[in-house]
Amino acid sequence: MRRKESEEAVRRLNTDLLRHSNALQAVNMELEAFSYSVSHDLRAPLRAIGGFSQILLEDHVAKLDEDGKGCLGRISRAANDMGILIDDMLALSRVTRKELAREAVDLSAIVAKKADDLHKLHPEREVEFVIADGMRVNGDSSLMSIALENLLHNAWKYTSRHRTAKIEVGTEVIDGQTVFFVRDDGAGFDMKYAEKLFKPFQRLHAADEFEGSGVGLATVQRVISRHGGRVWATGAVEKGATFYFTCEQPQEVFVHA
Amino acid sequence: MHRKVILLVEDNQNDVDLTLRALKKNNVVNEVVVARDGVEALDYLLGSDGTSSNDGRSLPQVVLLDLKLPKIDGLEVIRRMRAHEKTRLVPVVILTSSREEQDMISGYLLGANSYVRKPVDFPEFVDAVRQLGIYWLLLNELPKTIRGEL
Numbered sequence A: 001m002r003r004k005e006s007e008e009a010v011r012r013l014n015t016d017l018l019r020h021s022n023a024l025q026a027v028n029m030e031l032e033a034f035s036y037s038v039s040h041d042l043r044a045p046l047r048a049i050g051g052f053s054q055i056l057l058e059d060h061v062a063k064l065d066e067d068g069k070g071c072l073g074r075i076s077r078a079a080n081d082m083g084i085l086i087d088d089m090l091a092l093s094r095v096t097r098k099e100l101a102r103e104a105v106d107l108s109a110i111v112a113k114k115a116d117d118l119h120k121l122h123p124e125r126e127v128e129f130v131i132a133d134g135m136r137v138n139g140d141s142s143l144m145s146i147a148l149e150n151l152l153h154n155a156w157k158y159t160s161r162h163r164t165a166k167i168e169v170g171t172e173v174i175d176g177q178t179v180f181f182v183r184d185d186g187a188g189f190d191m192k193y194a195e196k197l198f199k200p201f202q203r204l205h206a207a208d209e210f211e212g213s214g215v216g217l218a219t220v221q222r223v224i225s226r227h228g229g230r231v232w233a234t235g236a237v238e239k240g241a242t243f244y245f246t247c248e249q250p251q252e253v254f255v256h257a
Numbered sequence B: 001m002h003r004k005v006i007l008l009v010e011d012n013q014n015d016v017d018l019t020l021r022a023l024k025k026n027n028v029v030n031e032v033v034v035a036r037d038g039v040e041a042l043d044y045l046l047g048s049d050g051t052s053s054n055d056g057r058s059l060p061q062v063v064l065l066d067l068k069l070p071k072i073d074g075l076e077v078i079r080r081m082r083a084h085e086k087t088r089l090v091p092v093v094i095l096t097s098s099r100e101e102q103d104m105i106s107g108y109l110l111g112a113n114s115y116v117r118k119p120v121d122f123p124e125f126v127d128a129v130r131q132l133g134i135y136w137l138l139l140n141e142l143p144k145t146i147r148g149e150l
Helices: A002-041 A043-059 A066-097 A107-121 A141-158 A191-196 A216-226 B013-025 B038-046 B074-083 B101-110 B122-139
Strands: A102-106 A126-131 A136-140 A164-174 A177-184 A231-235 A241-245 B006-009 B032-035 B062-065 B092-096 B114-117
Touching: A002 A043, A002 A066, A043 A066, A043 B013, A043 B122, A066 A141, A066 A216, A102 A107, A102 A141, A107 A126, A107 A136, A107 A141, A107 A164, A136 A141, A141 A164, A141 A177, A141 A216, A141 A241, A191 A231, A216 A231, A216 A241, B006 B013, B006 B038, B013 B032, B013 B122, B032 B038, B038 B062, B038 B074, B062 B074, B062 B122, B074 B092, B074 B101, B092 B101, B092 B122, B101 B114
Parallel strands: A126 A164, B006 B032, B006 B062, B062 B092, B092 B114
Antiparallel strands: A102 A136, A164 A177, A177 A241, A231 A241
């Protein structure tokens, strides 16, 4: 009798689970379709706005005064900005959609590569990178790479107003747990607004001061939280910022000589 | 010398106008045939009955193909082109707004020759069209069999 009851309970639970799983799958498919449509359909009108503004400037410029030309320039720029925003939004949603494939990931190597890329892209900048050796996590290598890229670009961007800068990537032990950090000596931020940092489209700087769409750190947070880790930041205005994150580390393998 | 026709498959009139203008700006004087959906594109290439019994139209030097199209979408257009003797080697450039990984993979798997994202920025768009024109109309060589008439 009791056995029959528990079998019945298990059956009910399984049905429930299946129903939830189906519902989740439906939501995921809808999200997929939504992103697909955003990526295809939202850009076309932007191209038209920018394109026809340009045509006005090229073919009908004689009929426009300075003010009119200025307005058209603003329209084109706004269309471009929105294009970038759409790209960033899609990147953020891809981070959410991608299936997690965990493996041992060499963070030190990724950081070194990205640092090298940044130097090549902006050879005029004097930025010193200090990268700890042997940083490894058990994670999705492409997602971790996206997160690190965002953190490094962030550090690179917010040190750009200084003649020289230092960006440090390493680990610390906080409350017995290994924590990774990316530290810069750039513009920093007011701790009063620290919780806004990781929200999508929230920015602590005006667009003409430091450009950006406010999606980078939100992306970082999504990657880390999908790995079951935590991300936070400390900083002070003009005293730099440090971004911390936790992530599961690979099991230590002891090799006996 | 036969005419080198470009087949532009695009349902958005703004994009059609902008592409035509970009071609003109880059001194591409080739005839551009515009198809507004996948059905029109396949009609042009293969004839409405799919028998390719088309009256002396030039096989395009390159097909500039949008993916999201009414009726028959771009990927299906490539699939049918590749399945047909006449059009299986005609160069197809996917020219689309999206950078969806899945579209790229499907496009290449079906036999697209190139995948180019239409830039939102108009000067960049004009430049992309210029480079496509130079590459597909001047630099790229096609075998004799697909240089003839349809």
